[in-house]
Amino acid sequence: MIVSGGELDYPKERFFIPTDMDHRKEQLKFMDMELWYTEKQTPHFGITAKISRTLHHEKTTFQKIDVIETEQFGRMLVLDGMVMITDRDEFVYHEMLTHVGMNTHRSPKRVLVVGGGDGGAIREVLKHPSVEKAVLCEIDGRVIEVSREYFPEIAGALGDSRVEIRVEDGIKHIEAHPGEYDLILVDSTEPVGPAVGLFQKPFYQGIFDALRTGGVMVAQTESPWFNRDLIAQVYRDISDIFPVTRLYTASIPTYPSGLWSFTLGSKGPDPLEVPPERLRVPDTRYYSPELHQALFQLPRFVKELMVQKER
């Protein structure tokens, strides 16, 4: 638990508070008279970052929200003890969740982001001039408000006139909007708490139905080092439903193992077959057309996760 308030006022001694989550524990403690935040990313491994300030703490209906300022990665948004975004490396996650799918679709006009209350995915979506409407469907409105306050450069895009914000359950939203979207991005937390359903097959079937002809989905699907069963399961589920399924990865240092996976499902267009001249790249620091084409050549230990059922 991260104690709220701008000024730190902890006892100058070992400080350790386990939380109610049993697979991960957050800790805030003094090491050598400095304050450090440790995220146990697995029961046996984690990252630790020096904190200069604690900016925000609250417990909402859905989760705990913390904002801390670290020296290495700038501000960090932490949900239920898991790092969601940081100032320094959020560009990788948001670009890679968004542009691969945007460029796979011929001309995405209506885009849905499920989760992603920080606004980073929406910011990237809006860089594509084809977009007429971008819907953000976030279950926890407080994530949106906290992000607007502490991450204005990320959440600022939420004020764009093309954006519609819906504070509601993504699963229900998708059920209620069949055949409505060209692209759906699943920008979820990890598969605990409110996000569990976002990693299950009925949700992917719902996405399929909510997509128009030629529609594309991309979901964040965790670490190829630590979440191998989950990636393999999601790949199987999506390839059962969509005619085209592709897996790719990106380097995100504050996420478990530093390597993150994304799974793309498509009703038609294949990201491997987009002509180079159609790979639009608006102002990115990670994604590029050359990278798009190289992205699907995966290391062997990742490639072996892509096993489809016999059809």
Next chain:
Amino acid sequence: MIVSGGELDYPKERFFIPTDMDHRKEQLKFMDMELWYTEKQTPHFGITAKISRTLHHEKTTFQKIDVIETEQFGRMLVLDGMVMITDRDEFVYHEMLTHVGMNTHRSPKRVLVVGGGDGGAIREVLKHPSVEKAVLCEIDGRVIEVSREYFPEIAGALGDSRVEIRVEDGIKHIEAHPGEYDLILVDSTEPVGPAVGLFQKPFYQGIFDALRTGGVMVAQTESPWFNRDLIAQVYRDISDIFPVTRLYTASIPTYPSGLWSFTLGSKGPDPLEVPPERLRVPDTRYYSPELHQALFQLPRFVKELMVQKER
């Protein structure tokens, strides 16, 4: 400092010992009555791993050597507080240091590994049937002996009849063997302590001179997130000396940021132009011919580190 001995016998309280290195600090401490090892990879960020046993600790003429057993990554070899190899992810580092260069050279017969006392790079080198002689030049003989004892599956290849082990300074070895090698791999620790000279331009000039016609070098060159100036400097230095210079990366979760870079210099062959049928792949878990060809398409924030001097 990691205390030696097979059985742990620490006081059941917060345990923190800063070392004589000022940019990194090792720590061994109890969290929630478990023993955890923390490596500060930068002054403000690190990884932390649960330890089941401490297997070895010593201080040699050159550095401190520790072997610990972690639940997440198996055994870890730690030099001067920095994780060098672990059972679970060493395959990435060793395959990617070795096979890209081996396959770039038309038929490497004589190979030198500078550093790499654990034997992992030699193990990969020996998978190529063209190799007649593989020289390991490691400055600290104790690294070799400790690796043989605690990492037999990695160091086992050092017993091969094609291997010559030289316990000496790599810089001096290279000076004394002009025009002798087809491939030279720089498998160094990070640029502190005994490895500082292995990141400097005169060393790369020495490597150039120690290579035969068509020779190739590959060096591990740290993290594109945390060591940007170093990567840019090494790239400039190598491209001043070698006609072909290439940068590529790989995912290594126990190394700082989880993303690691390698810089290749070549007197002739270009890794981008190797015909696919010449890309030999002996028994790997990360490297593949398809990956070889995709590897040089880097994320933009990495690509921008490749700046050559005007010629």
